[in-house]
Amino acid sequence: MSTTLSQSHSSGGNPLGGDDTKRSPLARLQHLLHSQATIGPAAVLLVAIVVFAVLSPRFLTPGNISLILQQVAVIGTLAVGQTIVILTAGIDLSCGAIMVLTSIVMAKVAADTGLPGLPALLLGFLVGTLCGLLNGLLVTRLKLPPFIVTLGTLNVFFALNLWYSESATIRGTDMPSLLLWTGQTINLGGTRVTYGSIMMVVLVAAMAFALKNTAWGRHVYATGDDLEASRLSGIRTARVLLSVYATAGAVYALAAWVLIGRIASASPQAGQMDNLDSITAVVIGGTSLFGGRGAIVGSLIGALIVGVFRNGLALAGVDVLWQTLAVGVLIIVAVSLDQWIRKVKP
């Protein structure tokens, strides 16, 4: 019962180094994909684009691409706010309600009182930020789960919206043109792209920068990763959470602006399904619902995946019914794939 152990492992301390030789091609692919966080969703998007391009010659036209960008602009913008909330291990069910409320505020104040575009817009941002702040206060002060807080405020904001709007749609013709600006187009290399789409892309870039390159961004990740550990490490976690919810509120106000431009009116009935839609985008984009892991760019890709599917299936003449089915399957497949990719330890 004696054994002589030949110490074959390079003694790099623990953990022990595993040998790479036995890996299958699939595992190799998995490793490759793992090296970039958003590469999973990006791969799904690419495959979807290729498939639809084959199915319909109209799909890859500049006009159609610009159209998809327009169609995802509202959800994509909302998803930016939703992502930072989810990164802190929260969730925001009230995002659609905040967006609708602020869109009504911007439009109705201007229509009723003749307030010019800029102050009306700023007022909307103020309202959005305050709504977000209220969520943040309830989360940090009452220490309630974000799901519950935003389930509650969803109802509150929606009621306020019905009350203030008197349930009436405000027409674009009654508003200052600044509010409609996001729906205007600009010629980019021969294709007409709306300012709303461009704004979404710029917002995604700015937020991605802030999350990656500022202390605030790090604190957002750390807070979502482990709240108590972050607090003990000297992060003002309550302040981080407040800033996140308030910023999200401001982002939803931006979405409201995009929405007004998109439908060239402000409707109190809009946005009722947008909470689940924006969460869907975030989740398909690879951000973890448990907080601390994910990226803004992923959420944009997530929104684009859903947009491409809906548009592509529609172009291919597939009934809405099957579009709905496809989106359901897509959510599960995309997240499974992402999970599989993440399983690899570096």
Added chain:
Amino acid sequence: MSTTLSQSHSSGGNPLGGDDTKRSPLARLQHLLHSQATIGPAAVLLVAIVVFAVLSPRFLTPGNISLILQQVAVIGTLAVGQTIVILTAGIDLSCGAIMVLTSIVMAKVAADTGLPGLPALLLGFLVGTLCGLLNGLLVTRLKLPPFIVTLGTLNVFFALNLWYSESATIRGTDMPSLLLWTGQTINLGGTRVTYGSIMMVVLVAAMAFALKNTAWGRHVYATGDDLEASRLSGIRTARVLLSVYATAGAVYALAAWVLIGRIASASPQAGQMDNLDSITAVVIGGTSLFGGRGAIVGSLIGALIVGVFRNGLALAGVDVLWQTLAVGVLIIVAVSLDQWIRKVKP
């Protein structure tokens, strides 16, 4: 710098016993409420009932109470399934979609093929159970978060519902009467109560019994409390989760039966908001979204609280708008109160 410590504490080991003398009346109340888990929500319900009884003499009539029971029967039944899922630290966004799908299956199979009531009903239960099982399989096999799984299957089941129903409502007159039985009333002490309401109450009692008094119930709590610890303790956690999702599916089928009785038809239009409504009931009823803590009876009370508010405010002539607002505030207040009560260490 010398100190002689008089050892005043009874040496009951650790933790040290605190002295009770300094407690304020509020803290006393808090302790009192803490002793019973569902007493928090029950107190809210009681207060609401008293307030509305004062506001409107019609409120406390037997007829109105029976009415509230009817109005909450669908959500209350759904909430039973939702509760067991949430107890395992899951969440079920697909409950409404499963209910509608099964209601259509029950009704349409009978209407189209002339299948008698009982087999049609059983078929519905089978479909509901299979839908739940699919959720369970995706959660346990793919190890995806329940939020994502059910967000996906919500779309899938809804699409199947549209496809199978061909978007058409099936009228009560085309169905076997057994399917409509839940809408029939029985005279209980002078008040007409629907079998659907009674079924809900019986279901709540049965599930409460199972959770409290069977090994399965314990395993449900343990699995929600700490999945890995439960697995290591020798609980077949995957089997527990599967049984929970499948049971929930069967419960949603029961809700479908109640729904058919309530609207005397099977409509693909129904149930689209019921996922959030059932979660609201569970959460107001004091069950933790993190799993492992809560009770079925609480969820019934939660559903009743919302029902009483809507009915009471409507009786008092308050606009729907303010009802929505009230429900929002209610969610936050009820959960804060519950949290406050739970803060006490026993």
Added chain:
Amino acid sequence: MTTPVLQARGLVKRYGRVTALAGADLELLPGEILAVIGDNGAGKSSLIKALSGAVVPDEGEILVDGRPVSFSSPIDARDAGIETVHQSLAVSPSLDIAANLFLGRERRRRGVLGSVFRMLDRNGMRDEARRQLDALGIMTIQNPGQAVETLSGGQRQAVAVARAAAFGSRVVIMDEPTAALGVRESRAVLDLVLQVRERGLPVILISHNMPHVFEVADRIHIQRLGRRKAVVDPKTVSMSDAVAIMTGAMEPPGQFA
């Protein structure tokens, strides 16, 4: 030579790129206390997880009383009489002490209440829990109906240890049971380990505390880099030599029993 009660041969377990077990062996003889020592990350917990069915090894075999077995879940190991106190404790905070002791092996009432309504025998289990805790006499737990989350870390540890000691019929395994415990509490656990051996049950004890190990162990298994580096006798090998072997500073004697 006596047949080992529990034996592992050439166990391999990989986590992604990390190899936690690189061909690990282990033998547990009847009635002995086998200590397992090793650096952080040497694969001690991985080894006992394989032995207790908590993970399925990629390669290698496990034998109980000389017969190969294959554990696909903790239940299989438990059914073979192997009880484990995991490093992470594995108790359910919101359930009470009695419920935790009987978790996964609940008793049902007699008669139809039990067979048809599947009702738990709460009182029976509570009384039995009381008896077990008293018999082990390790900690001042007053009420078996108390939720585990209201207990101190030491008391929780005691519940987990009591469960293993009470139900183990062939082997008891403990992974760092005293890591978070105070001096007095650690003493109680060590006494319990000795008590279990007295009952004739062999024990595998993982610990970083050398004085403890040298006090109670009959043999010491030294784990290094995912393998068994040596097995030494605490009566013949000094503490510092054991540590030297463990850290790779010294080669083990060519032959070990």
Added chain:
Amino acid sequence: MTTPVLQARGLVKRYGRVTALAGADLELLPGEILAVIGDNGAGKSSLIKALSGAVVPDEGEILVDGRPVSFSSPIDARDAGIETVHQSLAVSPSLDIAANLFLGRERRRRGVLGSVFRMLDRNGMRDEARRQLDALGIMTIQNPGQAVETLSGGQRQAVAVARAAAFGSRVVIMDEPTAALGVRESRAVLDLVLQVRERGLPVILISHNMPHVFEVADRIHIQRLGRRKAVVDPKTVSMSDAVAIMTGAMEPPGQFA
């Protein structure tokens, strides 16, 4: 008599019905290693949580260099130069080592990139982390850009200890820093504690490991039932007497320094 660097007087902290601190005192003198020992639940962690701003005591006062302070958050204590390694570690698993070292005190780039765009000085922090880890020389961490979740328990412990040692300017507090560590890893942490004292910084060290305590401590604070029961000198009091005082089996000498 020298002014204590850090002092607590009559701290009381209640959690619901549990009194974790029942009028606890503490004095930390300049340049010393003060060990804090006590049973599980004696209130050791609660005491240092109060000293590090992690909890706000219900009663009592805290003095730094003889001046009363009131810490309402860990940041206040940190700003006063008090760095703590908590029992629960308090690292952020998904962030890398450098990010964890600088968590809450990130450095920004020079120029507009830093002042306007608030850009982090990633490379600067990574280099500095590298330097700190090397200087402490406690563990073979190869790459400060590695995520903490990929580290072993011992390596994580090392990161937390390194952070405290690197940034503490007045006091370093460590709550059971070696509880989960192997022999070699524990050794490294103890060496680090001594090294910190060498730099002139006083250290509070909580541990259940008596040999460790008696090896490094200048004075031993014995905590019992939420209070300071005694302060003893490890050179004059034996290990078994210290344990006896700790468990209440013996009364402390009437006078202690």
Added chain:
Amino acid sequence: LVTGCGSGDDAGGGGTLVGLVTKTDTNPFFVKMKEGAQAAAGSTGATVQSFAGKQDGDNQSQVDAIENLIGAGAKGILITPNDSKAIVPSVDKARQAGLLVIALDTQLEPADAADATFATDNYQAGRLIGQWAKAKFEAEGKQAKIALLDLNPNQVSVDVQRDQGFLEGFGVDVKDKAKIGDESDPRIVGHDVTDGAPEGGRTAMENLLQKDPGINLVYTINEPAAAGAYEALKAAGKEKDVTIVSVDGGCPGVENVKSGIIGATAQQYPLKMAQLGVEAIAKFAEDGTKPQNTAGKDFVDTGVTLVTDQPATGVESKDSAWGLQNCWG
């Protein structure tokens, strides 16, 4: 069941691509409309691709649908708007892109935002059931206590027109004709919303009954809501004493008229709307001609017939037997 077959002119065989955008996928009325469009497509050689909102009131999905149809190269769009005002800019966009846009069932606001509207005269539909109810109550010498079960809080054109038409037909001063609920007539017990669905109808009815159990006349926005309201009345044991009036004339609704559940309903003709719509677009694709409105109206009236088995003097009506021959769905 894939209703959009092929993909516009890409599909080769298919001729003109016609888009159909309905309020929802779940109201039988719109399902019929889809069928009608499909049938008409068969005879004109057009291809229909259909879309729907996720629920009543969902404007955004309809905006997306219009854009996708423009992108897919549709020649024209038939739409039942969920938000009759908010959809207008998207309709403008489609028209600018050269598509013919026809509103079905529900007028846009302003009505001329569409190239044409094929719809029931909803105001007239309301007025018919109002007049009938007035005659019936006068004949029976009963004092009315009215419950109004509307669509949703959004003041959509159909909702407003039917509600106000009914009240005016009944002889109530409606004040602002474009606004629901600003009346002060004491005979009105209250308004509540139903989403045009049975469950909503039932709950709204129950709550209004609690407010005043003496309700004896119930107006409902459509027949699904009426079905729900009836269940509430039945449960309260009041189904015999209360008169329900509705709009739709679907076969289940007319059956309900026959069995006395609904007193009178204003029958509309969705198949005709869809058929006319598809034909108009086919014609437009062929030679560019746009449909003309019915003389004196800002839409093409697809007709409305009062169906009841208790005819009232001075109000023209058909019986349920006739109704069943002409019903849809």
